[in-house]
Amino acid sequence: MEDIKAYIESGILELYVLGDVTPEECAQVEAMAQKHPAIKAELDEIERSLQLYAEENAIEPSENLRGRVLNSLVVNLGDDRTFGPGRTAAEEEDDDIIPISRARSNTFFKYAFAACLALLIISIVALISVYNKLQDSNNLVASLQSQNQRFASQANLMDKELTVFRDPSFKMLKLQGTSKSPSSMLMVAWSPAKKKVMIDMVHGNMPANDKDHQYQLWALVGNKPVDLGVFDADSTSKGMKQMKSIASADAFAVTLEPRGGSASPTMDQMMVIGKF
Amino acid sequence: MSKKRKISISEEELVLALRQREKIAVEALYDMYSASLLGVIVRIVNDEAIAEDILQDTFVKIWNSFSSYSTEKGRLFTWMVNIARNLAIDKIRSKDFKNQTKNQELENNVTFIDEQRNTVYKPELLGVKDLVEQLKPEQKSILDLVYFKGYTHVEAADELGVPLGTIKTRLRMAITQLRKYFN
Secondary structure: OHHHHHHHHOOHHHHHHOOOOOHHHHHHHHHHHHHOHHHHHHHHHHHHHHHHHHHHOOOOOOHHHHHHHHHHHHHHHOOOOOOOOOOOHHHHHHOOOOHHHHHHHHHHHHHHHHHHHHHHHHHHHHHHHHHHHHHHHHHHHHHHHHHHHHHHHHHHHHHHHHHHHHOOOOEEEEEEEOOOOOOOEEEEEEEOOOOEEEEEEEEEEOOOOOOOEEEEEEEEEOOEEEEEEEEOOOOOOOOEEEEOOOOOOOEEEEEEEEOOOOOOOOHHHEEEEEEO | OOOOOOOOOOHHHHHHHHHOOOHHHHHHHHHHHHHHHHHHHHHHHOOHHHHHHHHHHHHHHHHHOHHHOOHHHOOHHHHHHHHHHHHHHHHHOOHHHHHHOOOOOOOOHHHHHHHHHHHHOOHHHOOOHHHHHHOOHHHHHHHHHHHOOOOOHHHHHHHHOOOHHHHHHHHHHHHHHHHHHHO
């Protein structure tokens, strides 16, 4: 037993595994290994550790070497099978597919993709044109709406004006031009019951006032003038204008006053006057 | 990059399949051992292109002389790595190889290998860090000289200037350390 241990300790087994022994030593080690299981076990341990050491120091060969090596071996197999650089999972899956059908499905997907792309482009163009039309329509609707509003408010205004003429409580009075302005004329509608005073800007004939002056309407109640508000007259004046309210009046008159009106009328600037 | 599926079977199955000359065995053999064998060959010849040629020769030789392998002689890898090492050592000692290198005028093989040694001891070629720490420097250098550089223990003793007995002891200690590490 002692010499077996010494034999193991001598280091010859390591050299044997490394192939660094003479043919005689080689035969001797093999004979010893057959006779003594301990030596056989020791050899196996040495081989295993050197194999693991080689694995720790492994260098992966390049991809194409696999095919090269396997093809050079396959000559001996008498087989025309060729080996590629490893089989990928995708290649394994493809094994059951007939190449022709694969090609067809490939082109099918190619055309399908192209068709989808074309459809997408057409859809986008159509969408843009429809969007533009929608925008135009929206603008048209908006302009029609504002026009409609204008008509409505105008109709409403005219309706209001018409009530003046329909209402029997209104009295119409024509204010005639004074000596200062003989051609001037203004129509006043007054309802004592409703205390409403309206002046008709359309059918009046007042000379246009300047920027610093305004016309002021007065009511004469027992020879005392009462302010009924100011108004402007120019070529664009139209419609009726409601003035301040008053319940009783003997006469109406208009004077030209500084802009904003005065507390009492400037008598020499009286333009028109009318009495009941 | 697609992940390759490597074939791996047990050593017993592989040996059986190789004896029966099965095609799958060739692929398995390559997938299981090519990297480990190439690691050894590259360290001997120090040139990846030449090493890959030698790896191809190694597989051809393994395949053609497989009938001479017997499981009683030891592990399959030991048998294969010795084929690879012998082919690699034959290569670096061939005139053809020396002519390819710039060190062609150097006639002494040992000196020639030594010239190359510096480049072989690159840190990235060393194994796992823990493993390196397990080995004493003198253990590692003797192991790598013999295993990875193709020195005989006689040449290694000469190279390192230590007695043959010491070389054997250190080699044994180094491999014993490896065994401890891998266990």
